[in-house]
Amino acid sequence: MKFIKNLLFTALAILTFSSVQASEKFEPTWESLQKFETPEWYSDAKLGIFLHWGPQTIPRMGGWYPRNMYNEEHKAYKSHLKNFGHPSEVGYKDIIAMWKAEKFAADNLVQVFKRAGAGFIVPVATHHDNFDHWNSVHHDWNSVKKGPRKDIVGLWRDATLKQGLRFGVSTHLARSYSWFQPSHGADTKGPFKGLAYDGSKPENQGLYHETHGDTYLFYPKNPSKAFVASWKNRHLDLIDNYQPDLLYWDGAVPFEEVGRDIVAHLYNENIKRNGNNEALLCYKPIRGTHGDFRDGIGVMDLERGTFLKAQKTTWQNDTSIGPWFWDGRARKDYRQVNEIVDMFVDLVSKNGVLLMNIPLKPDGKMDETTRAMLAKLTAWTTINGEAIFKTRPWIKYGEGPSIHQAKRAAHAVDTKVVEGVVFETKDIHVRDTKLDPLGSQDIRFTASKDASIIYAFVMDWPSDEDLLISSLSQENTGAIAAVELLGHGTVSWSQDSAGLKLKLPASAPSDYASAFKIKLK
Structure with missing residues (x-):
């Protein structure tokens, strides 16, 4: 009898996981967006490749360099002063000019990712630095007009579709308005005391925004109407012209109805192309500091996080093999392949999908440590991929000592607050x-x-x-x-x-x- 019940449970779960998305038009309301159903291609894929890459890689000091270089107490400021000059003259705008992407070969990279088992590719389309990596209609600070003079997102998309994979994009733009405001400051001491940084110059404010004084780390508290309009228009441009099946946001839903409108537009445009919705929003269960969160409007994403038990709906862990942006650090800090495989198998058993970041060098190539890791992962998925790709959870996700450790941890940790961030889960x-x-x-x-x-x-x-x-x-x-x-x-x-x-x-x-x-x- 127990076997029959388990079989029915599994069959019912599989019907739920592989249900067909309705073709009904979405409205920019929570109730309408909660009609979202996870596309089967995504639940089948299990592995995606995330690509944090941009001008931030030039100084080799991480993705927050564009903000930290304007903090006179930060090591990024001191490094910038030594290697490039004072940020009153040589600012992040000049770092962008140095990014040439001269060895970038999207076709070759996507082929490597596909061999490793990836079912979808997600390059960063714009990060906190307010620099668009596509031929942006609404923003002059983009990779076609500045820096590499290439349509980076377009090249990724063409290479991805050529290999028969699904294409996604991530945008981290929502916090840019306040995040970039330190570029409008000045040194408070030393030989450059009082000398305004280049962000305060009117001719540079297309990149750095206007001076407004809000230096909040997360989503801006009082964004201007112009910035919110720019955020919306750039997303519409990205969705309409590059047709991603996946949109990743570095947080929850920003800017109230404006944010909901973008989600509805993503889904409705996909319905026009496919007859039913095969697109998804990946967003984070964080409230307050990173927009508004409602469960069920897309796929829940845990940044460098994993659940301690299986989930009823497909979810995602986005993580990196090392730093988010390549910074030239010793390769000893990268994850070992055994660790990646353990994490991958564990989250798939819990109905998860792994979005694994590969940090590229400034010129667009992978370092040798990354190539070696992907070769080992390819060898592993060649043998074991049948047990990963296109599978669904069983009635139990696992057994063994680690299960008991997870149960003990569940009693010891606050389920709502993880490392100071409030999660709505x-x-x-x-x-x-x-x-x-x-x-x-x-x-x-x-x-x-x-x-x-x-x-x-x-x-x-x-x-x-x-x-x-x-x-x-x-x-x-x-x-x-x-x-x-x-x-x-x-x-x-x-x-x-x-x-x-x-x-x-x-x-x-x-x-x-x-x-x-x-x-x-």
């Missing part, structure tokens, strides 16, 4: 950078869409030749027809009330987590 989640390594007793599960196959990942290869997976008892699964180890072949097995007992080969077929394919009768 009932289920606890943690930073993916704080997760404990998964071991040989940790198992993660996925299932085929029709629930006829269960995939069981052993997260580290056991030293013992015998492995017991207690969740796969006959009571939970019903009768099993066959078991094989992906990349190896059939293995000896038996099943009873204690679970599924496997006889392991002497060595693992891949260097990281290994997947068993369990066919049900």
Whole structure:
């Protein structure tokens, strides 16, 4: 009886996860936008590549350099003064001029990402620095008129579609109005005391905005009508001319009805092209400092975060293999492939999708450490991809010591506040950078869409030749027809009330987590 209930639960869940999106037009109201249903292509894809890349990579000091270089106490200011000059004359506008993207080859990069298993590509279209990476109709500070003199977003889009992948864009523009205001200040001491930075000069305010005094780190408290109008028009331009299937926002929904109007426009334009909506907004469950949040209008995104249990709807973890923007730091700070694979498998078992950032060098190339990592990931997905891509959650996401650790953490951490940021979500989640390594007793599960196959990942290869997976008892699964180890072949097995007992080969077929394919009768 328990098996029948579990099978019905899984089948019902799969019907929910793969439901067809209605073609009804969306209105810019919360009620209308909450009719959103996750597109099946996205739930199938599991892996996307995020690309933080832009003028910020020139100084090699991170994505917040454009703001920090105007803080006389910050190391970015001191580095800028030494390497480029005082920001009263040589400002971020001049860093933009140095960005040439001279070795950027989108076709070659997307081919590498596709081989690793990526189903969609998401380049940053504009960051906090108010610089558009496309042929922006409404903003002269763009990559066609300045810097590389190339339509960066257009090149990414063409290369992505050529490989048959889905194309997305991210915009981080909403906070720019206040975030960039330090560029209007001046030194308070030293030889340059009182000398105004270049952001205060009228001829530069197309980039730096007008002087208004609000230096808030997050979404501006009182943005001008002109800035909100510019934000809206640039989004409409991006959606209409580059037709992304995914729009990522670095926060929740900004600017009230204006923000909701952009979400509705994204979905409605996609309906015009496809007959039904295949687009999605990725947004964060944060309220107050980053706009307004309502559940169910898109896909919930946790920046460098993961849930501690499976979710009913598809969600996303966006994280990076190292810093968000390439900064030339020693490669020892990059994530190891084993860590990436563990995180990937774990979140897929919980109905998650991984959006993994690849920081490119200023010239547009990957460094050798990144290339080596992607080669290893490609080798792993070639063997184990069947158990990841196009799968759905099973009735349990996993078993093992890490499950008990997560339960203990759930009692110890405030479910609403994580590292000082208020999240609008009932289920606890943690930073993916704080997760404990998964071991040989940790198992993660996925299932085929029709629930006829269960995939069981052993997260580290056991030293013992015998492995017991207690969740796969006959009571939970019903009768099993066959078991094989992906990349190896059939293995000896038996099943009873204690679970599924496997006889392991002497060595693992891949260097990281290994997947068993369990066919049900």
